[in-house]
Amino acid sequence: MDYHWNWAILWAPSPDGNGTYFDMLMDGLKWTIATSVCAWLVALVFGSLVGVARTLPFKWLARLGDAYVELFRNIPLLVQLFLWFFVIPEMLPHDWGTFVKQLRYGPFLTAVVGIGFYMSSRVAMQVSAGINTLPRGQRMAGTAIGLTTAQTYRYILLPMAYRIMLPPLTSEFLNTIKNSSVALTIGLMELTGSARAMQEFSFQVFEAFTAATVIYLLLNAVVTIGMRMLERRVSVPGFNAGK
Amino acid sequence: MSVFSDFDFNIIARSLPYLFREGMTFTLTLTAIATIGGVLLGTLIAMARLSSLPVLPALAASYVNVMRALPLVLVIFLFYFLMPYIGQWILQADRPIQVGALSSTIITFTLFEAAYFSEIMRAGIQSIPRGQVAAGYAIGLTYSQMMRYVVLPQAFRNMLPVIFTQMIVLFQDTSLVYVLSITDFLGAASKVGQRDGRLTEMYLFAAAVYFIISLTASMLVKRLQARIAIAR
Numbered sequence: 001m002d003y004h005w006n007w008a009i010l011w012a013p014s015p016d017g018n019g020t021y022f023d024m025l026m027d028g029l030k031w032t033i034a035t036s037v038c039a040w041l042v043a044l045v046f047g048s049l050v051g052v053a054r055t056l057p058f059k060w061l062a063r064l065g066d067a068y069v070e071l072f073r074n075i076p077l078l079v080q081l082f083l084w085f086f087v088i089p090e091m092l093p094h095d096w097g098t099f100v101k102q103l104r105y106g107p108f109l110t111a112v113v114g115i116g117f118y119m120s121s122r123v124a125m126q127v128s129a130g131i132n133t134l135p136r137g138q139r140m141a142g143t144a145i146g147l148t149t150a151q152t153y154r155y156i157l158l159p160m161a162y163r164i165m166l167p168p169l170t171s172e173f174l175n176t177i178k179n180s181s182v183a184l185t186i187g188l189m190e191l192t193g194s195a196r197a198m199q200e201f202s203f204q205v206f207e208a209f210t211a212a213t214v215i216y217l218l219l220n221a222v223v224t225i226g227m228r229m230l231e232r233r234v235s236v237p238g239f240n241a242g243k
Numbered sequence: 244m245s246v247f248s249d250f251d252f253n254i255i256a257r258s259l260p261y262l263f264r265e266g267m268t269f270t271l272t273l274t275a276i277a278t279i280g281g282v283l284l285g286t287l288i289a290m291a292r293l294s295s296l297p298v299l300p301a302l303a304a305s306y307v308n309v310m311r312a313l314p315l316v317l318v319i320f321l322f323y324f325l326m327p328y329i330g331q332w333i334l335q336a337d338r339p340i341q342v343g344a345l346s347s348t349i350i351t352f353t354l355f356e357a358a359y360f361s362e363i364m365r366a367g368i369q370s371i372p373r374g375q376v377a378a379g380y381a382i383g384l385t386y387s388q389m390m391r392y393v394v395l396p397q398a399f400r401n402m403l404p405v406i407f408t409q410m411i412v413l414f415q416d417t418s419l420v421y422v423l424s425i426t427d428f429l430g431a432a433s434k435v436g437q438r439d440g441r442l443t444e445m446y447l448f449a450a451a452v453y454f455i456i457s458l459t460a461s462m463l464v465k466r467l468q469a470r471i472a473i474a475r
Contacts, residue, residue, distance in 0.1 A: 003328055074457035076415035079429060079450045086442045174312070181314035185422060192317045205324040212317060213309075220312040 009204045010211060021198050025211055028194025029219070035111050035180040035190060040173055042116025043123045050120065051127025052153060065124065072121035077182050081114040085186045111183035119176050126168045130161035163234060170227040174220060191215060251441055255448050258435045266431030267452075273348055273427070274414045280353035281413070282406060285360025289368055290390065292361065303361070310358035315419055322351040323423055344425045348417075356413055363405050367398030404468040411460050415453065428452065 010022045018024065054065035072080070085107070089097040103109060134157060142152030162169075184193035195212035199205045291303035310318070326347050327339035334340060371394050379389035399406075418429040426434065429449050436445030 070458055070461075071454070074415075074454045074461065075450050076418040076429070076453055078418045078421060079446065079453055082433075082442075082446045083450055087446050090443050178312075178314040181316040182419065184316065192314055192320070195317070196320060199320075199324070209317065209321040209324070213313060213321070216314065216317065217309065217312050 025194050028191040032180050032190040036177040038112040039115035040176050043119035046120035047123025050124035054128040055131045069121045077118050084114040085110045107186045107188040130165035166231050254441045262431045266428035270417050270428040273417045277352035278410045281356035281360045284357035286364045288361035289364040307358045318355050348420050367402035407464045
């Protein structure tokens with residue numbers, strides 16, 4: 001391969017005027033982290049609500065939860081982002097649509113909502129699976145000692161279910177980080193987008209993408225290690241249902 | 244409903260031949276070839292990972308872990324630019340060779356999905372009781388005969404529903420070739436929408452088509468799963 005390697009390009013000033021190409025990638029990393037964390041919060045909140053709804057003893061609610069999961073799971077993320085970004089503002093009343101289109105952080109907010117709802121369907125599946133793996137006796141025991149359904153979930157089912165779910169939820173969070181790269185299609189300058197821009201400005205294709213690759217691997221390692229520590233912190237002695 | 248009053252259904256009807264003959268054909272071709280290639284390569288990687296040879300398992304594991312830590316969009320870009328140089332190196336050409344969009348994406352998706360399929364096949368191989376392997380060796384089979392006739396057919400069969408589920412994910416992921424301006428199904432819808440200023444209609448229609456295909460496929464997988472579960 002006669003490719004002209006030039007790693008010093010990382011320290012050369014980038015044409016966007018905000019420092020070097022390395023700074024540009026770091027800005028991208030910040031957007032990746034911000035988008036992933038915010039989208040993850042959306043996914044956790046809505047995923048938990050829908051996931052719990054699917055395990056409640058109301059048939060129609062479980063059906064509604066299933067429909068929610070199927071809707072967000074069976075449309076590609078990229079298409080969902082385009083719907084949120086291009087289509088939804090057109091469907092709103094005119095003034096609202098204009099307001100949404102002029103939002104300063106439009107791509108960021110769209111990515112948070114789009115990726116958040118997309119991931120929420122996956123979180124919902126994990127939450128219902130986590131609750132369903134608990135022994136049925138636990139729910140009955142809750143009822144037997146006079147707890148309401150809400151109390152049974154709050155004090156008995158959910159604390160154990162979330163501990164069981166931690167490993168799969170970790171990989172869903174890692175998926176959220178990876179999925180945030182899809183937002184470059186609606187103009188969010190996250191890590192992959194920054195690497196792409198660096199490649200276009202500097203013509204140093206492989207330095208740009210290799211640097212981004214290394215940053216993604218590091219981010220991945222940090223999240224994995226952090227979540228393992230959390231798992232150990234919250235584990236209940238003698239109860240290793242998660243193992 | 245003021246929104247739908249100027250909704251142009253005609254544009255969808257008029258662009259149907261283009262959307263399906265050009266776009267959907269590309270999407271389905273890519274999905275099919277990448278699935279077959281990914282399962283084959285993934286099986287080899289899984290076998291490498293479970294082998295008792297030195298170095299090979301570690302190599303296979305690093306490949307899988309690195310691929311699974313990277314976003315597909317990044318890998319699509321990286322391989323798109325990398326492939327002309329690899330082609331030059333393989334063919335010992337003077338200059339980086341040109342690689343077409345279809346072959347580039349087929350290679351990218353095969354290599355990327357192989358990492359995911361290898362995890363599925365690894366689980367499948369490990370689901371076969373060790374006694375069968377020992378029995379295979381005991382009746383004098385070689386490693387490859389034992390894999391070919393005893394382990395892999397059962398592993399593949401047990402994992403069939405998971406492989407199909409991954410295939411549905413792959414089908415949806417092919418829409419990401421949009422970043423290379425390739426005319427897959429979404430790319431075709433996007434081009435028509437941009438040309439005629441009808442993005443709303445085209446994106447809603449694309450979403451509906453993806454939804455119907457993926458939902459139908461996942462319902463079929465559920466039925467398959469039930470049948471396999473009874474047979475075992």
